[in-house]
Amino acid sequence: MWHDNGPVPTKKKPPVTAAPARRRELLDTAAEVFAEQGYNATTVRKIADHAGMLAGSLYYHFDSKESMLEEILRTFLDELWGGYDTVLDAEFGPRETLEALVTESFREIDRHRAAVAIYQKESKQLVAQERFAFLAESQRKFEKAWLSTLERGVAAKVFRADLDVRLTYRFVRDTVWVAASWYRPGGQHSAEEIARQYLSMVLDGIAVRT
Amino acid sequence: MWHDNGPVPTKKKPPVTAAPARRRELLDTAAEVFAEQGYNATTVRKIADHAGMLAGSLYYHFDSKESMLEEILRTFLDELWGGYDTVLDAEFGPRETLEALVTESFREIDRHRAAVAIYQKESKQLVAQERFAFLAESQRKFEKAWLSTLERGVAAKVFRADLDVRLTYRFVRDTVWVAASWYRPGGQHSAEEIARQYLSMVLDGIAVRT
DNA sequence: TAACCTACCAAACACTTGTTAGGGAAGGAC
């Protein structure tokens, strides 16, 4: 039987609340390795190598490999929804909303390339675990935002009436996020340029108008 | 020192040449598990479970987990290029070629859903291994076929002149293959229907023409 | 009947995995 003896010094003290700079550094390198090799194929020893330390030392900062993954994804989604909510709250017209969402997405890829790649590759298997239930919630919000934008556009006659909005949603969603697998910040195209090209394709098509 | 004693009966005789039906069955279930859980997260014991046997028994049919993966991908790519080459050899106009390639791709997803999902998820990390060099070759052929089709279209003024063909190629490629992650044969839409919707979006855009 | 082949099982192998426990060096606070 246990008695509640107040804040017992149970073990070490992993700094959970105020995130030190070192913690961020380690998460960044971990995200890089996860994105490059895949989560399951990444061993904690590889992460430690890239960080210039030994495997066990990681457990001073984090209490499991999985919790590193969770924190990486949580941080990314928090910032993503910061940007998205700003767009959605502005209550633009459907076309402008779509343009802003796409542009914002490519900006997030620019800022969180590794996290997006991980999200895109692993989220499908992760949502099954209750620990990663926040992924499912994010996906629902995401779907709702996009579907309602497309439907508003069809209703306002700015998008074509014969559109299958669910299919269109899937196409747009996938194309946008999968870009994280080939996008390199500082490459030929900026995030805004890619967004412009993509929007021009999706909105007006690649065929010459006759 | 060894002497060459001719065709020595080295070990058992794994049936490499003529593929028995059982082999195909096992590869199909393996592909299913690989696609669902990811290659690295899939243990040979899980594959054996799904096949109703024990892990060691798999090694009567195959000589490694990796060789199962290789055979799955090889079989898929062989059939894929069967379809693609037929389209390319027909020498349609650029727009018709693009339509045929997209349609053929969705048909392949319909037939090899699991293999496509694996290919899409793992190929990037696999091409580094020399064993999977055939993936790189396939990617080169793939890129060449698409780029030349797009360029032909721009030259013939059936595709817009301000198109960034490399970006367009990436968008189309990704959207098509990533569909394997949500497509379910026997679902609401047939492969041809999805192809039609997708082509309508890419060619003519989703915006209403003004 | 005897020999053989096919397709599997049972049990182990060497190795890698994520994780933990204890210790210690460096540096600031008192």
Place this chain on the structure above:
DNA sequence: GTCCTTCCCTAACAAGTGTTTGGTAGGTTA
């Protein structure tokens, strides 16, 4: 000086990994 905190190392652990070896039930062939 001593104490304490931060950050890392050394060394090991148990569980899980892909793979191998030897055996065997059942059918086919000679």
